[in-house]
Amino acid sequence: MQVDFYQLTRDPAEKVIPVLAQRVLDGDGRMLVVSGEGDQLDRLSTALWNAKPDSFLAHAKAGDGDDALQPILLSATPDAANGARFVALADGEWRDEALGFDRIFYLFPPSHTDNARTAWRTLASREDVERRYWKQDGGKWVQGP
Template sequence: MQVDFYHLTLQPLDRVLPRIAERVVEGGGRLLVVAESLDQRAALDRLLWTYTPDSFLPHAQAEGEGDAAQPILIAEQPVAANTARNIAIADGLWREEALEFDRAFHFFDEDRIGAARVAWKALADRPGIERRYWKQNDNGRWEQAA
């Protein structure tokens, strides 16, 4: 199980999440995107349609008729109705259920850095978990820092 911590400093979530989602889907995987706020889930839904003029990421918000068929599903809870093995925690609130997936992307900004550190430390001694910490350099490129 791999947990990637993405510290959002230079680029906001709406610039980073779509690229990760593209890679997951292009690789044949499915993604569950989790956010507690209804407003954030609605914004993510709009984002995945419009983040670039030529983009198309098939997705839906959870609790619809076609959840099981969706490559990307946006949900309040970490329950993969689309059988995703990848989870993106978009609101910065770590959830232990993420450990039931093969890979977790934990996005957080300065407002959530304290909670991200707590999650990072809590996962340190857990067997079978590979943690990676990604930060942006001065050019905005992602570098693995731990």
């Protein structure tokens, strides 16, 4: 499994999640986006609707329809009712339940750096986890050491 740590120093999760979601969908995958903050789920939903000028990224909040049909499901918990193998932890909170997915996108703002460091160190001892750290450099993402 792969865990990508995204340090959000320039753009909020609402700008990054649509880009990651589009990549997952382009590869015929499904994504679960997790945030314990209801307001953030609302902002993420708006961002997915407005992600592209000519279309939108199909999604729904968990419980608002047939969750199993959603290519992107927004949820307060890491329960992939849509069968997703990709999960984005959008609120900066690490959840060990995410380790059941094939790939984890862990987005964290500077205020959650300590959480990210703890998760990074904890995952270092797992042979089945490949960790990658990404940071913003100007307008693009670069892989850090």
